[in-house]
Amino acid sequence: MASGRTSSGDIVRFDNVGLRYGAGTETLSDISFTLTRGGFYFLAGPSGAGKTSLLKLLYLALRPTRGVVTMFGEDLVTLPRNRLPGFRRRIGVVFQDFRLIPHLSAFDNVALPLRIAGVAERDLAAPVGEMLEWVGLGERMHARPVTLSGGEQQRVAIARAVVARPELLVADEPTGNVDPEMAVRLLQLFEGLNRMGTSVVVATHDLHLMNRVPGAQMMRLAKGRLADPTGALRYPPASRYTAAP
């Protein structure tokens, strides 16, 4: 069982997880891996390999049809639905298509997770402003997404994903809609966040991007199965970065 092997440094553990949509064949089969606290992971694989499905399991948009998923020390397969929001607040998500709310300003988009968590209006300005400064958009906090470039929108999305200081950041092709220069800049933001102790999982096709993070671990999916010939994904060595106690 997963719980028997989960160490305090593990943030996510999948054991023989399978995912099936409706009555079709399994999209993901026998997926087993462990994400350590403060780890940086790239999820790679051809189109249709199941990367997005695996990420959906990670950011709790789906639950597996079999297997065990342990996250932050709790079994999420049997977790009551009404407890999921509490776990989702510990995870930041970045999408290729940004998924910003078009009628809200950059400030309000970034403030959304904090408002949902119940942060008072008077306490929003500092963390949201700081986050927008961090992604280089301090001057554009009142702009609507439609007036921002693709790179700027993605930075707002990243700011929204990390403003509540998540323990896990999941990014689905975050650089897919931005130019190479901006892609490198976005990756630097992820690395910065990772240095602060957040575990990061980035799904990408971009090999150059993967090579820019030397210590990152590769997760390769093919036909719904995770390649792990050495067993390092299932039973990882200690993380490069250890979170502060």
Place this chain on the structure above:
Amino acid sequence: MTGHSNLIPPVAPLLGTRRLSGGMPWVIAIMTALAMLAMAAALVLTPAATALSGQIAGRATIQIVQPDALVRRADVAELRRLLAEEPYVVAVRSLPEEETARLAERWLGEGLSQSDLPLPALIDVDVVRSDDATMARLGAAVRSAVPEARVIPHAEWLGPVARMMSAIGWIAAAIAAMLISCAAVVAVLAVRAALSAQRPMIDILHLVGATDVQVARLFQRLVARDVMAGAILGAVAAVCLSLLVVWQTRGLVAGLAEGAGGLASVVWFLLVPPLVIAVAILASRIAVIRALGELP
């Protein structure tokens, strides 16, 4: 931090719209107005029927068909004397001949005299109890003195009218209840359509940790705004229509309203719009929570 913020950004509404759907307030307005009018009918007719039943329950009319006016007058006097001594009789009132003639004029025209067409003498009697035994005792007493006299209990001919009024009143109340339910159904259909249209937004809210209750509250606000606008509009229309009807038929309505519940009826009448609002909001909230519960 608390788990249930109000989720309302100060700059713009989170769902990007202040309205649920264009037509809903109008539909709610029409339903509220119809429900209030139906309720008004129920509130007037049902107590009026009850009052009428109460009035006719212990009352009978004695009819003396006697062509000879002198004998007829003697029979009336004899019956009045006899009934005054009966312990179960509360009151006796004989209808003056002039009044009987006036009543007959409506059907037979003016200018008739007792010699042309002898009219029956009529005596109204109130008895203590309206049961069959009392009426039978009354009939026996009357026939013993004047064999050709007929006792007609009022319940025999006004009873069906009272029952019909009561039935119409209850049907009106049922129609009011159904219209209130329909308003709830309209709100549920509108909120389901809104849920479908706002699905991408709901996904984003869920991903950043919103609870179903928080998301439901957003939709509930939209429903509340539209339903309240419609209910107020409908209430104003219903009150105006009711006042117009009361003014135009003030004699009839005043007579019917005598048995109505007064202030209690007004309260029930004015309670319809808040009831529409409450039922619609509650139904839409349940619909939203259920729909959200089906999401992963």
